[in-house]
């Protein structure tokens with residue numbers, strides 16, 4: 001989102017409210033609830049009305065959405081509202097149009113294609129090793145929401161160029177206005193939580209085609225995928241402590257369950273980088289392929305999977321995942337809260353300043 005950390009004036013907010021009415025496409029109930037919640041938070045502050053009865057479905061859904069914003073400040077909510085409307089307007093004007101079957105739709109750095117029963121979301125910022133800027137977080141969320149509802153059987157996330165993804169774009173921290181780091185951290189925590197929620201709630205099989213090294217949030221999210229196919233050139237690295245940060249993507253819960261607490265600690269606390277084979281041995285990767293045949297072999301397999309009956313595949317995925325969903329949402333909320341605190345810490349600022357001034361490379 002252009003000027004991610006700048007303040008949103010009352011005028012920006014008013015413009016965004018007018019823009020919402022001009023959207024060409026219905027953004028769907030989930031996004032409407034988010035807009036409602038941010039509007040209420042921006043104008044009235046934290047949720048101040050009693051919880052409605054469970055049978056009052058619509059009122060309860062609105063209350064839940066507003067209440068979930070917790071103590072988010074009015075200014076931060078206003079900014080998030082403006083950012084969300086701006087990403088919806090971009091999408092509605094065709095800049096980030098979700099792919100219709102057989103067609104292709106692009107945003108600046110996130111490409112979406114849909115064919116042969118597969119919707120593929122490609123991170124396309126190879127000169128920055130596919131680092132995720134704030135616009136990309138929004139674009140990926142929109143792409144996932146559309147893919148969850150389209151007619152494809154499976155959805156794939158992959159990267160273009162030599163990297164899968166180098167994680168959060170550390171320049172995201174550059175534009176934080178002086179004197180307002182807490183607000184910025186609060187908004188970022190809301191963004192992170194919403195982003196990870198999209199992966200937790202994704203309704204059909206989600207497959208990662210890991211075409212090269214993966215860092216940070218692109219690694220932690222893999223625990224929420226249904227299959228992870230990796231080239232033997234890939235590495236898996238979560239240098240959170242080196243950056244004065246802490247784990248996200250539900251990895252603090254999923255990784256210890258998957259690989260045992262000590263192997264998870266080596267990765268998530270001490271930043272040990274795993275090879276593709278090591279990640280396979282820990283259960284993070286489903287299968288490793290030689291780089292020379294990676295794309296051919298993986299896509300042939302995916303095309304075969306995509307021919308399976310879509311409803312059956314979707315229901316099976318939901319059965320496999322439904323038991324854990326509530327827990328995962330709680331973990332996501334807790335991890336986002338911890339990071340909100342980390343982002344205003346000196347440890348985090350020093351580490352990021354070192355990277356940005358090119359004194360440090362991981």
Ligand SMILES: CCCCCCCCCCC/C=C/C(=O)SCCNC(=O)CCNC(=O)[C@H](O)C(C)(C)COP(=O)(O)OP(=O)(O)OC[C@H]1O[C@@H](n2cnc3c(N)ncnc32)[C@H](O)[C@@H]1OP(=O)(O)O
Nearest residue numbers: 127128129131166167168169170171172188192216217362
């Ligand atoms: C308050 C704002 C918050 C905003 C929103 C928050 C939302 C949720 C956040 C969730 C928390 C996530 C945490 C993480 O993901 S932690 C991991 C972060 N990633 C890194 O630390 C990787 C940093 N990059 C590197 O160490 C190296 O660049 C790398 C090993 C990836 C590649 O090294 P190599 O020597 O091969 O190539 P270059 O360094 O020359 O890279 C080419 C250019 O790409 C730029 N680059 C690469 N990765 C990043 C990145 N993560 N952030 C910003 N820029 C990146 C690099 O600077 C080069 O750019 P230039 O050509 O312009 O110099």
